[in-house]
Amino acid sequence: MVEPLLLGAIEAGGTKFLCAIADRDGTPLMQTRIPTTTPDETLGAASAFFAEAARRHGTLAAFSIGSFGPLSLNRVAADYGCITSTPKAGWQNVDLLAHFGRTIAAPTALDTDVNCAAVGERLFGSGQGLDTFCYVTVGTGIGVGVLINGAPHGGANHPEAGHITLPRAPGDDRFAGICPYHGDCLEGLACGPAMHARWGVPAETLPGDHPAWDLEADYLAGLCATLTYTVRPDRIIIGGGVMQPLMYDRVRRALTAKLAGYDASMRTIDMANYVAAPTAGSSAGLTGALALAYRTATRQWPTHWTITETTSIEADAVNA
Incomplete structure (x- = not known):
């Protein structure tokens, strides 16, 4: 029993x-x-x-x-x-x-x-079958989770890749950034509140042809290039409220340009699978x-759990 x-x-x-x-x-x-x-x-x-x-x-x-x-x-x-x-x-x-x-x-x-979201994606979503991948969320802030050999990576402490400094995207020279610690780190330039501060309206209200999206794609591709060179994950999963469906192809194109054909293994990356949306x-x-x-x-991860209507815990569920 x-x-x-x-x-x-x-x-x-x-x-x-x-x-x-x-x-x-x-x-x-x-x-x-x-x-x-x-x-x-x-x-x-x-x-x-x-x-x-x-x-x-x-x-x-x-x-x-x-x-x-x-x-x-x-x-x-x-x-x-x-x-x-x-x-x-x-x-x-x-x-x-x-x-x-x-x-x-x-x-x-x-x-x-x-x-934890990365673990959820490994069990039920876009990380299934993968031992090494990165999970990025772009919303109120920018957070990055890293799974290596099937477990969350920590080291001396957890990664804070949302606060790396990247080259400014073309044409984005005047916005100071909103990070209270770094100003124009990635989060300071590309999180949801940063987009609101730069354009004057919430990101989700901007039309698909607005220049904000190419700017955002450049910064997120810079993050993906950094993760590719440092972690070499099997996949980079990007979610969060800022990641509208229109963003994925933009990020893939910008990432391809930033990798610039360096290293044979990177030239063979299938970008359609490498930069993915969360599905858990x-x-x-x-x-x-x-x-x-x-x-x-x-002392082991669950291997028998399955997602059903019963096991899916939606964000607005209340059962006290």
Whole structure:
């Protein structure tokens, strides 16, 4: 008889916390959506959800958090488990692991929201069958998750490729950028709020023939070229609210130009498959966090989970 295995996870975002518990097959048993307001309110509501879940369903075998950052993921660092220098007002130096360590008695894992989304894509989406790929999200910020040998890459800490400095796109000499730390890093030039600041309207309202899209494609292709040269992934998956369908071919063309025919292996890249859209759905980050909890409990990734209407955890689902 298979032992019960109760998993808990949070996808912690700048606008909402998605919380869920699931069984060993990845099937959600309870879930909720909590607005990201102050740390006290949001973390308190999340803890209350898991307390009620434990009352109804029993003790968690493992718990994981996929969070916005930057995070301190180095276990020997004094601030390990904290959100560090985030631009999210009021959330600097919030100790996620310490808070949930006081309220949830289970082995706990912490990773970035983009790494968890990458895990979700590997299980159910555009990363299936791949051991090494990058997941990029372009929205309020620009985050990059890296999976190497099938597991999220960390090292001394998690990657922050959204803050690399790239050559200015042709014709983009005057916009100062909006990053509070670097000004005109990639995120400062190409995230959703940067596009709004540059053009005066939200990115999604710009017509398909607006020059903003070629400019955006140039910057994202610069990121893809950097990832190609440094990580050499099997695929680069790009999602987020800024990535309109019209963007993919633009990024592919710009990336081909930037690679400039260098290295025979790069000349043979099939760009239609190399730069891809995510396909695991809006629940990829939370599903990936649940998979991280499963790995924490069992020391292996789930191989038997399947996406169904039951297991898909949509971003607006509420079941308290």
